[in-house]
Amino acid sequence: MSHLDISVVICVYTEDRWEDILAAVDSVRRQSRPAAETLLVVDHNPALLERLGEEVGANTTPGEEVRVLANAGPRGLSAGRNTGVAAARGEIVAFLDDDAVAERDWLRYFAEAYEDPRVMAVGGRTVPAWASGRRPHWFPEEFDWVVGCTYRGLPPGRVRVRNVLGGNASFRTSAFEVVGGFATGIGRDGDKRPLGCEETELCIRLTRALPDAVLLIDDRSVIHHKVPAARERFGYFRTRAYAEGLSKALVARSVGMGKGLESERRYTTRVLPAGVARGLRDAALGRPGGAGRAGAIVAGVAAAAGGYVLGTLRARRGGATFSVPGPAPRPGPAAGAGRPRAREEAP
Structure with a gap:
């Protein structure tokens, strides 16, 4: 097995998720293949930064390192991840929601896959943990990406992919030295819009810069992602699909429609029609939710298409912008000196 050190980055932004944050950190502590360090990046929330610095540090065991950092860039997930990458000391950086x-x-x-030196990124399988205890009858598995989870249509096993999914992913830190970090202005940025696709844009940039790079998903690398009640509603489903269209327009602007929509073409021409047919068949057989799932797929496609059209028009008019940071600076040799401990660091 690879002996490369793995740094785990968890981006946090609200004290409302305090118990969730502690559970995420605890799951990293319990890994059969220990992480070299865990980095908690706080997104412009001084109270949470202080609380984590104090309370997480009090629970740190000897030999364990948990660092609490302030997001050094603009508000949002992309800048938070970039802050974690810049501070990471491991040869691999893994991201956990x-x-x-x-x-x-x-x-x-994850570590096993990096035994192949061509592998530059590895993602895993994300399973929804519904707040209600079960999937809503109308919610199609083909749209599980709406709640940040692995969706029907992705191939099983360890397979080569165009891009990994950001909430359950890992990269060689050398990848960021080549192509820079996550683009800001594409993904979640601290406002109410549930945007995404920042990892898609990064992965396409990476394979353009390194044509021999291999990106994988291994569905044995499993996380369980909490889905709050508000995200089980159709209103969120529609809003998230629309926001995905906006984000996809920015990705296409950055990397071109060929790569930017390569996987989406197969998804919309094969996976989704099969999902509609399955839903209608279930409805004909009297199974609960069949018609709702078919209708949700059609509505989701329409919302995403509408977002894409509007996002494309905005991009052409210069009303939608994003920026790609340069190669991430790496910590110097002295960065790892001293006894491992939890501490608060200023950017």
Whole structure:
């Protein structure tokens, strides 16, 4: 197995998720393949920064390192991840959502994939943990990406992909030295819009810069992602699909429609029609939710298409912008000196 050190980055932004944050950190502590360090990046929330610096540090065991950092860039997930990458000391950086818990072998399967030096990124499988205890009858598995989870249509096993999914992913830190960090202005940026696609844009940039790079998803690297009740509603489903269209327009502007929509073409021409047919068949057989799932797929496609058209028009008019940071600076040799401990660091 690879002996590369793995740094785990968890971006956090609200004290409302305090218990979720602690559960995420605890799941990293329990890994069969230990992380070299855990980095908690706080997104412009001084109270949370101080509380984590004090309370997480009090629970740190000897030999364990948990660092609490302030987001050094603009508000949002992309800048938070870039802050974590810049501070990471491991050769691999893994990202875990702050409302998710990783299964025990999560990092072990990531590490195995990096035995191949061509592998530059590895993602895993994200399973929804519904607040209601079960999937809503109308919610199609083909749209699980709406709640940040692995969706029907992705191939099983360890397979090569165009891009990994950001809430359950890992990269060689050398990748960021080549192409820079996550673009700001594409993904979640602290406002109410549930945007995304920043990891898609980064992965396409990476394979353009390094044509021999291999990007994988290994569905044995499993995390369980919490889905709050508000995200089980159709209103959020529609809003998130629309926002995805806006984000996809920015990705296409950055990398071109060929790569930017390559996977989406197969998804919309094969996976979704099969989902509609399955829903209608279930409805004909009297199974609950069949018609609702078929209708939700059609509505989701329409919302995403509308977002894409509007996003494309905005991009052409210069009303939608994003920026790509340069290569991330790496910590110097002295960065790892001293006894491992939890501490608060200023950017």
